[in-house]
Amino acid sequence: MSGSSVAVVGLGVVGARVARQLTSSSLAVFVHDRRTDLQEATARALKARTIDSPIDVRPSETAVVVLATPSRQGWLTRCLVERGVHVVCTSDDVEDVRDLLELDGVARTNNVSIVVGATASPGLSGLLVAELASRVDVIDEIHVGVHGTGGPACARQHHRALANDAPGWHDGEWISRPGGSGRELLWFPEPIGSRDCYRAELADPLTLQRAFPSASRISARVSATRRDRLTARLPMMSPPHAEGGLGAVRVEIRGSRGVERRTEVAGAAERTGVISAATASAAAVSALSSDLPAGVVVLGARGLPNRALLDDVIKRGINIYEYVGSGA
Amino acid sequence: MKILRRAIAAITLTGMAAAVLRIRGKGGVPPERGGWRELTRPPS
Numbered sequence: 615m616s617g618s619s620v621a622v623v624g625l626g627v628v629g630a631r632v633a634r635q636l637t638s639s640s641l642a643v644f645v646h647d648r649r650t651d652l653q654e655a656t657a658r659a660l661k662a663r664t665i666d667s668p669i670d671v672r673p674s675e676t677a678v679v680v681l682a683t684p685s686r687q688g689w690l691t692r693c694l695v696e697r698g699v700h701v702v703c704t705s706d707d708v709e710d711v712r713d714l715l716e717l718d719g720v721a722r723t724n725n726v727s728i729v730v731g732a733t734a735s736p737g738l739s740g741l742l743v744a745e746l747a748s749r750v751d752v753i754d755e756i757h758v759g760v761h762g763t764g765g766p767a768c769a770r771q772h773h774r775a776l777a778n779d780a781p782g783w784h785d786g787e788w789i790s791r792p793g794g795s796g797r798e799l800l801w802f803p804e805p806i807g808s809r810d811c812y813r814a815e816l817a818d819p820l821t822l823q824r825a826f827p828s829a830s831r832i833s834a835r836v837s838a839t840r841r842d843r844l845t846a847r848l849p850m851m852s853p854p855h856a857e858g859g860l861g862a863v864r865v866e867i868r869g870s871r872g873v874e875r876r877t878e879v880a881g882a883a884e885r886t887g888v889i890s891a892a893t894a895s896a897a898a899v900s901a902l903s904s905d906l907p908a909g910v911v912v913l914g915a916r917g918l919p920n921r922a923l924l925d926d927v928i929k930r931g932i933n934i935y936e937y938v939g940s941g942a
Numbered sequence: 943m944k945i946l947r948r949a950i951a952a953i954t955l956t957g958m959a960a961a962v963l964r965i966r967g968k969g970g971v972p973p974e975r976g977g978w979r980e981l982t983r984p985p986s
Contacts, residue, residue, distance in 0.1 A: 745981070921983075921986055935981060936982065937978055938976050938977070938978075939976010939977060
């Protein structure tokens, strides 16, 4: 593999931003979208080249592919990895993430990286936990809160997530709780503020458990209104917006430092698509620089350049905040 | 009849205890101090 360019597959809210961020970093970028008019317009605007099919990626010129498609990414990831290309996946679908995590052996055999969950949640959430981890000796619990959605596919995923069972890691075993249960009032960075959040079918526990195996409890919640919960098991009443408004990610770790119990909270408030694109772009640049180990990579895991990745996300305009004061 | 009286007494006592807790108890209180500030990071 000797390529030096990045291909972005899927030019929706996240993919188009990733392509823009990478071209503005003076990287050679290929773009692909099944909507050919959108593909051509994006390529013209960004001075990027196009590829007819993601399978047409040539490892001799493309080292990394960022998948930003709304469909499942497991099959395409496997095809690309077998061709010897690093893949950055932006899927946050639980089943898809499970499938992607199982591609570790294929990736190691081909000596490439698969970054699983390079979005706001999972993705930035793992980087934030890694950042806060330096403040404690031992992490006992990790709790993630998410507010907002990116593009229409993300909004549909949010809708489904509230209706399906929520995976969680509890005292060393996987548990499943009904989506929409477990209400908790969580504080997000301003201007989002406080939101009622509920368990949902979110991929964060799957990736965070892999990155932080010593944590005994890992959960993820998503903000929702009463109407969201009431209509979660029905088809969406109205088509989703082209892009959701301001979103936020918040992580809370509980652990100990010496004999002292510590709770640390950090988060970011920005359009969810912007956070996801910044995280995916940072992961793509890191993969291009061969900074990531071969195999499945989950952001935040030990051995990754998590600090450099978070620096890159911040440089791309995502402000990171921590909660200080009482209670968190 | 005796069982019924005991049941009523138990329910009454439970209700009174719940009322005391509801009125006097302290539940989850939102943060009254503190807030968000930009993340401080130790030098690498």
